[in-house]
Amino acid sequence: MPGQVFPALRAHLAAARDAAIGADFPVSLAAALIGDGGWQRFVAGFPARFADPESFRAWCAGQVDERSARRACDREARTPFAAHNLRLFRQTWSGLAHLVGPLVADGLVAVPPLTVASPDRAWLLETCPASALLHLGLREPYKGREPARRAARRRILDALVDRAWIDAPARRLRDAMVADNGGDALDAAIAAAAAARAIAEPSNLLPRDGAESIEGRVYFT
Secondary structure (H helix, E strand, O other): HHHHHHHHHHHHHHHHHOOEEEEOOOOOOOOOOOOOOOHHHHHHHHHOOOOOOOHHHHHHHHHOOOOOOOOHHHHOOOOOOOOOOOOOOOHHHHHHHHHHHHHOOOOOOEOOOOOOOOOOOOOEEEOOHHHHHHHHHHOOOOOOOHHHHHHHHHHHHHHHOOOOOOOOHHHHHHHHHHHHHOHHHHHHHHHHHHHHHOOOOOHOOOOOOHHHHHHHOOOOO
């Protein structure tokens, strides 16, 4: 399945030249891991360097401890985990190895604020639904099949509509978002909304400091 999904997704992103996409995975690592070669060189070489998520996690753990592996943007956004955390390293590896690395190497997407937001290609912006919900005061357990988790998804969705974060979805889509036990549909809506809010202010697409030009930025408000 990944062998079919990732090529199709890369093709979709490469063709989406006028789109901004909220990526719910780390698009960079701590500066200590990126090294002197810079972010673009690191991610372009990522697929060949790390054949699987386990080799990626082992390498990270051999370079830095998990606390120092948290980026400045992780601390600002209060993301739940460092990029190579046990709960996140597979997601990080997949995003860098199958999406960001190949697409950046071929110049097919921009990744603000790490690269210039060129108007001739899609913009991939790192988001974190958990951070967005935290800063909105809406963070509560919502992933799971229990009735309480389903009710939480409904409350969060209603609150996002009430606060004009998202438009009210059609009934069929709303029911699907609430019924999705994994919370992926709700996360996708939050990531898309965070990306849309980010591009409304052009200065958000530029690095605010040297750290962001290496470690990136998490768009969550």
